[in-house]
Amino acid sequence: MGLDVETGERIENSQDLRAHFGPISTLAEHKVQRQLDHFCRDFIALSPFLVLSSADGLGNADASPRGDAPGFVQVLDDTTLLIPDRRGNNRVDSFANVLASPGVGLIFFVPGINETLRVNGAARITRDPALLEPLAAQGKVPAAALMVEIREAFFHCGKALMRSRLWDSAAQVERDRFPTLGRIIAEQTRKIDVAAAETLMEEGYRTRLY
Numbered sequence: 001m002g003l004d005v006e007t008g009e010r011i012e013n014s015q016d017l018r019a020h021f022g023p024i025s026t027l028a029e030h031k032v033q034r035q036l037d038h039f040c041r042d043f044i045a046l047s048p049f050l051v052l053s054s055a056d057g058l059g060n061a062d063a064s065p066r067g068d069a070p071g072f073v074q075v076l077d078d079t080t081l082l083i084p085d086r087r088g089n090n091r092v093d094s095f096a097n098v099l100a101s102p103g104v105g106l107i108f109f110v111p112g113i114n115e116t117l118r119v120n121g122a123a124r125i126t127r128d129p130a131l132l133e134p135l136a137a138q139g140k141v142p143a144a145a146l147m148v149e150i151r152e153a154f155f156h157c158g159k160a161l162m163r164s165r166l167w168d169s170a171a172q173v174e175r176d177r178f179p180t181l182g183r184i185i186a187e188q189t190r191k192i193d194v195a196a197a198e199t200l201m202e203e204g205y206r207t208r209l210y
Contacts, residue, residue: 032152032153033152033153033154034151035079035150036075036078040117040153041075043110043155044071044073044081045071046070046071047070047071047073047108047110047117048069048070048072048111049108049109049111050065050066050106050108051063051066052064052094052105052146053104053105054104055101056097056101062093066083066086068086068137072135074134076147080148080149080150081121081147082131082135082145083145083146083147083148084135085142085143085145086137086142086210087208087210094146095125102122102124103122104120104122104146105118105119106120106121107156114162114166115155115156115157116158117153117154118152118153119148120152120153121151122148122149123148123149124147125144125145126147127145139210140210181201182198182199182202
């Protein structure tokens, strides 16, 4: 049992939460947009990377990175986004979650800009060729895409990225300070040896991005 439970310091409800942190600022409360304005559209057009959050019907949460060339997410209209599903390992965790519970959250990143764009809404899966074909990359049409109906969109201040120095080249970690994914997978699964796993990962990065 955690220390906060034992000492009675756990926040249990929304009233306790607001009392602890104080009132929300007027600007923070009123910055939320119900549809995309030109600032949101321009940011999405510059963004090569986002994090997609979803949850299953029991509330088990998941966050998944999505990335491609800047503007890979298509803006269909002021309230609809289309996110292509590029080749992966076929776990399709996000898609399975959306089938059970359509609510999703997105955070768009643009390298060099500390502010991010947050979008919340409801998603559904499409395999409509008319929607998928314009999303082709490297000659490959995605097998499916996530269509997101926007309910909220707002910009998030840059404090987290500033504190983390995410875009600062001087803060980058040398690659040899952490094991390769091939080694990690080999040791965690014990289903493949390290050399074979590293070869498999390198080949996947080289030939199966799309």
